[in-house]
Amino acid sequence: MQATILVTGGTGFIGSHTAAVLQQAGYRVLILDNLCNSAAGVLDAIAAITGIRPDFVQGDVRDAPLLDSVFASHPIAAVLHFAGLKAVGESTTMPLAYYDNNVHGSVQLLQAMQRAGVRTLVFSSSATVYGDPQKLPLTEDHPRSATNPYGHTKLVVEDILENLYNSQPDWRIARLRYFNPVGAHPSGLMGEAPQGTPNNLMPFVAQVAVGQRDSVKVFGNDYDTPDGTGVRDYIHVMDLAEGHAHALKYCLNAAQDLLTVNLGTGVGYSVLDMIHAFEQASGKAVAYDIVGRRPGDIAACWADTELAFQKLGWRAQKSIQDMCDDAWRWEMHRAAL
Numbered sequence: 557m558q559a560t561i562l563v564t565g566g567t568g569f570i571g572s573h574t575a576a577v578l579q580q581a582g583y584r585v586l587i588l589d590n591l592c593n594s595a596a597g598v599l600d601a602i603a604a605i606t607g608i609r610p611d612f613v614q615g616d617v618r619d620a621p622l623l624d625s626v627f628a629s630h631p632i633a634a635v636l637h638f639a640g641l642k643a644v645g646e647s648t649t650m651p652l653a654y655y656d657n658n659v660h661g662s663v664q665l666l667q668a669m670q671r672a673g674v675r676t677l678v679f680s681s682s683a684t685v686y687g688d689p690q691k692l693p694l695t696e697d698h699p700r701s702a703t704n705p706y707g708h709t710k711l712v713v714e715d716i717l718e719n720l721y722n723s724q725p726d727w728r729i730a731r732l733r734y735f736n737p738v739g740a741h742p743s744g745l746m747g748e749a750p751q752g753t754p755n756n757l758m759p760f761v762a763q764v765a766v767g768q769r770d771s772v773k774v775f776g777n778d779y780d781t782p783d784g785t786g787v788r789d790y791i792h793v794m795d796l797a798e799g800h801a802h803a804l805k806y807c808l809n810a811a812q813d814l815l816t817v818n819l820g821t822g823v824g825y826s827v828l829d830m831i832h833a834f835e836q837a838s839g840k841a842v843a844y845d846i847v848g849r850r851p852g853d854i855a856a857c858w859a860d861t862e863l864a865f866q867k868l869g870w871r872a873q874k875s876i877q878d879m880c881d882d883a884w885r886w887e888m889h890r891a892a893l
């Protein structure tokens with residue numbers, strides 16, 4: 557039987573693009589997702605793009621009996637663990653839901669992996685674990701801190717994985733710290749589909765360009781950055797998906813390891829840079845208003861990408877124009893659905 561990769565949260569934004577890339581690389585993919593922030597229609601998009609419909613189980617990573625039956629009925633070689641809640645603001649109003657989903661969910665998954673003898677894991681961490689950067693670019697040895705419950709769940713799971721690895725070094729684990737994933741599949745068939753008002757910049761910009769919202773609120777223009785607006789390391793979701801394929805291969809080929817790497821581009825762009833790039837891609841004016849800073853935001857953040865290149869032989873390839881072109885193609889497709 558062909559080895560299967562279990563992708564938790566695989567109908568979500570990053571998981572779905574990664575599932576498509578893995579299928580195109582020849583892996584068999586099994587998605588486990590409870591659809592709390594995604595829709596099963598994504599499976600049709602993956603099938604249209606790759607010619608293969610991934611296996612799908614609708615269920616929760618906190619459901620231990622379900623996990624046991626999934627591991628018992630498929631030859632799972634490795635797990636990519638994307639499932640979790642990710643809205644920073646929401647995490648401050650419902651912290652228990654975040655600890656339950658992200659921490660308890662990860663522990664349930666790891667215990668099920670132990671029971672099944674599967675010890676290869678790629679985990680979705682975040683640049684949020686660096687807190688307010690003391691120096692840029694951010695290297696993986698930068699001190700970690702959390703300013704909100706969401707960030708704290710990522711810190712805790714990173715630590716759990718380290719403790720686990722120290723206790724049983726035959727695990728092969730990659731902790732991937734994503735910077736700001738944006739863009740969509742170049743086919744326009746798959747992309748980010750936030751429910752309600754988007755929290756993140758780029759989905760909001762796309763909705764203004766398509767006419768669904770009036771203007772973008774730019775959170776502060778008095779930061780110590782070239783144009784005063786916040787600077788981030790935006791990475792195309794397809795580059796991120798390729799990074800996962802490299803990390804998976806690395807883990808499958810390792811005897812044992814606990815790898816921690818940034819997945820970013822190494823380049824920072826401001827909020828205004830991104831708005832202007834989107835205007836160019838869409839041919840639409842994107843109205844914006846400068847408002848006060850958003851509490852908890854940092855001025856600037858971008859990755860040091862050398863370790864990822866050294867360890868995985870991977871570098872991001874796509875430009876901000878690619879990110880905006882593909883996001884716009886997806887927005888047009890979504891508007892027509």
Ligand code: NAD
Pocket residue numbers: 564565566567568569570571588589590591592593594615616617618637638639640641642657661680681682683734735736737
């Ligand atoms: P997403 O919300 O689009 O995808 C997460 C998926 O997990 C969704 O399909 C959701 O339905 C599912 N899910 C949530 N809880 C679950 C549970 N208990 N059991 C089963 N399925 C569950 O988010 P995304 O942007 O694709 O993020 C994927 C991962 O990457 C998350 O862990 C997130 O914290 C992390 N991450 C995201 C970003 C970002 O900016 N998008 C940045 C850094 C890290």
Ligand code: UFG
Pocket residue numbers: 642644682683684734735736755756757758760772773774775776785786787788827850853857
């Ligand atoms: N911004 C606006 N207006 C908006 C939304 C955002 O001006 O409507 C600004 C923010 O102030 C920031 C930049 O756009 O300067 C990016 O903000 P996002 O909300 O898109 O992203 P963040 O950098 O705040 O955080 C994201 C994810 C986190 C993750 C982090 C990793 O939301 O979960 O990237 O770097 F941890």
